[in-house]
Amino acid sequence: MSVLKLPISLEFFPPKTPEGAEKLRLVRQKLYPLQPEFCSVTYGAGGSTQEGTFATVAQIQAEGVSAACHFSCIGATKDSVRTELATLKAMGVQRLVALRGDLPSGYGAGGEFQHASDLVAFIRAETGDDFHIEVAAYPEIHPQAKSPELDLQAFATKVKAGANSAITQYFYNSDAYFRFVDDAYKLGVDVPVVPGIMPITSSSQLLRFSDACGAEIPRWIRLRLQAYGDDVESIKAFGLDVVSDLCEQLINGGVPAIHFYTMNQSAATLDIVKRLGAA
Ligand code: FAD
Numbered sequence: 014m015s016v017l018k019l020p021i022s023l024e025f026f027p028p029k030t031p032e033g034a035e036k037l038r039l040v041r042q043k044l045y046p047l048q049p050e051f052c053s054v055t056y057g058a059g060g061s062t063q064e065g066t067f068a069t070v071a072q073i074q075a076e077g078v079s080a081a082c083h084f085s086c087i088g089a090t091k092d093s094v095r096t097e098l099a100t101l102k103a104m105g106v107q108r109l110v111a112l113r114g115d116l117p118s119g120y121g122a123g124g125e126f127q128h129a130s131d132l133v134a135f136i137r138a139e140t141g142d143d144f145h146i147e148v149a150a151y152p153e154i155h156p157q158a159k160s161p162e163l164d165l166q167a168f169a170t171k172v173k174a175g176a177n178s179a180i181t182q183y184f185y186n187s188d189a190y191f192r193f194v195d196d197a198y199k200l201g202v203d204v205p206v207v208p209g210i211m212p213i214t215s216s217s218q219l220l221r222f223s224d225a226c227g228a229e230i231p232r233w234i235r236l237r238l239q240a241y242g243d244d245v246e247s248i249k250a251f252g253l254d255v256v257s258d259l260c261e262q263l264i265n266g267g268v269p270a271i272h273f274y275t276m277n278q279s280a281a282t283l284d285i286v287k288r289l290g291a292a
Contacts, residue, residue, distance in 0.1 A: 017264070017271065017286060017289055017290060019264065019268070019269070019270055019271065020049075020050040020269070020270040020271075021047060021048075021049055021050065021270060021271045021272070021273065021286070022049050022050050022051050022052065022053060022081070022180075022207070022270065022271075022272045022273070023044055023047070023049045023052045023053070023272075023273050023275050023282065024052070024053045024054075024055065024209075024272060024273065024274050024275060025037060025040075025041070025052060025053070025054050025055070025069065025275060025277055026054070026055045026062075026276075026277060027054055027055070027057075027062045027065030027066045027068070027069045028065065028069070028277070029065065033277075034068075034069070034072075036277070037069070037277050038072065040275070040277055040278065040279045041073065041076065041078075043279040043283065044275065044279050044282060044283065045076070045078065047282070047283070047286055049078065050079065050270065051078070051079040051080060051081045051108055052073050052078055052079070052080055052081070053080070053081035053082070053083060053108075053110055053147075053272075054066050054069045054070050054073070054080065054081070054082060054083060055083045056082065056083040056084055056085050056112075056114070057085075058085045058087050058088070058114030058115050058116050059085075059087065059088045059114070059116050060088075060089070060093070063097070066082060066083065067082070067100065067101075067104070070082045070101075070104065070106060071104055074104065074105060074106070079107070079108065080106060080108070081106075081108035081109060081110055081145075081147065082101055082106050082108070082109055082110070083109075083110040083112060084097070084101075084109050084110065084111055084112065084132070085112040085113060085114025086111070086112070086113060086114065086124065086126035086129070086131065086132040086135075087113050087114040087115065087116050087124055087126065088114075088116055088123050088124040089124050089125065089126060090124060090125050091125050091135065094126075094132070094135060094136075094139075095139060098136065098139060098140055098144075101144075102140065102143060102144075106144075107143070107144060107145060108144065108145045108146075108147065109136065109144045109145070109146055109147065110147040110148070110149070110180065111129055111132045111133050111136060111146050111147065111148055111176070112129050112132070112148070112149055113126070113127075113128055113129040113132070128167065128171070129148055129149065129171050130167070130170045130171040130174045131174075133146055133148060133171055133174040133175050133176055134174040134175060136175070137174065137175035145177045145178070146175060146176045146177050147176065147177065147178050147179060147180055148168075148171045148172065148176040148178075148179050148180075149179065149180060149181075149182065150168055150179040150180065150181045150182070150193065150197075150206055151164060151168070151181065151182045151193075151227050152181050152182070152184050152189040152190045152192070152193035152194075153182065153184050153186070153189050153227055153228060153229050154227060155167075155182075155227050156225070156226065156227040165193070165196055165197060165200065166200065168197060168202070169197060169200040169201060169202050172197075172202045172204055173201070173202075176204060177204055178204045178205045178206070178207060178269075179204060179205070179206045179207065180207050180209050180272045181193075181206060181207065181208050181209045181272075182209060182226060182227055182228050183209045183210060183211035183228050183274060184208075184228055184229070185228075185229070185230060185231055185234055185255065185256075185259060186229065186231060187259060187262040187263055187266065189229075190206075190208055190263065190268075191266055193206070194206050205269035205270065206269075207268065207269055207270045207271065207272050208263050208268055208271060208272065209272045209273075209274055210256060210259070210260060210271055210272065210273050210274065210285070211228075211256075211274045211276075212252060212253075212256055212273070212274070212275075212276070212278075212281030212282055212284075212285060213234075213238070213248065213249075213251070213252025213253075213255060213256055213281075214245075214248070214249055214252055214276070214278065214280075214281050215245070215248060216238040216239065216241065216248055219238070220235065220238065220239075234255060237251060238251070249281070252281070253281070253284050253285060253288065256281075256285055257285050257288040257289060260285060260289055261289065264289070273285075
């Protein structure tokens with residue numbers, strides 16, 4: 014159990030160079046004292062980062078920490094998924110984050126899986142209970158959803174296909190999370206829905222990224238961040254206040270765990286946990 018007295022997990026993306034891999038190794042060493050329940054590694058849609066993802070997962074496991082491998086199915090075939098599952102099983106991986114993913118524009122759709130629910134059902138049918146399966150959840154609604162109601166139903170379908178738990182897209186409004194969880198439970202979802210927390214360390218990157226992924230930056234946060242301009246220290250101090258407050262609201266509201274999007278950095282996550290531990 015972490016110092017927060019509730020489980021935490023940490024997310025990384027696979028580095029592209031040996032220097033990046035070494036830097037990430039040092040970041041992990043700084044974060045391991047938080048005693049994460051698991052560390053997850055993202056997976057580029059279409060298998061674009063497969064080698065780096067699997068290598069990072071293997072390194073985390075070799076460090077004695079449980080690793081979760083993200084796994085996206087868009088553009089994949091049943092045969093290719095079967096092969097990758099066998100590889101992960103042979104590596105001793107026990108936890109997957111099963112996703113549809115997004116192909117870069119121009120790739121078309123293709124593949125034998127349409128939605129993450131198809132992948133979850135396939136993994137269950139092929140491998141039984143070998144893997145703990147996480148799925149993605151969107152308290153502020155997936156950007157391609159036809160309607161909020163259909164998005165919620167799609168989430169429930171995905172869970173009922175065999176997921177053990179869910180991790181949310183990041184958000185800065187705890188009401189959206191609590192409402193989403195209440196509504197999902199009314200549809201029969203009975204698995205933990207763990208909030209995904211994105212520390213705020215820079216302004217332009219966050220604002221750009223959020224538009225595309227279905228996360229809203231509230232107006233007051235957006236305007237404050239823009240007003241700081243290039244003043245990185247003020248952005249970090251403000252971000253620490255905002256995100257620690259959010260985590261406190263979530264913890265007081267009874268969340269089952271917290272998942273940190275570390276962005277392969279240690280300082281912001283450590284600062285938030287320290288602030289919360291002291292609170
Ligand atoms: P789905 O659950 O399939 O949903 C996608 C869309 O289809 C939604 O709009 C949904 O409403 C709709 N839908 C779903 N099922 C149905 C149905 N049966 N009928 C009609 N509509 C349906 N991306 C990566 O590329 N790599 C990663 O490692 C990665 N990790 C992530 C981790 C987390 C915790 C989160 C929240 C997201 C992550 N993503 C990652 C982003 C994710 O791949 C994208 O958000 C993608 O657009 C949707 O993937 P999904 O698994 O949520 O898809």
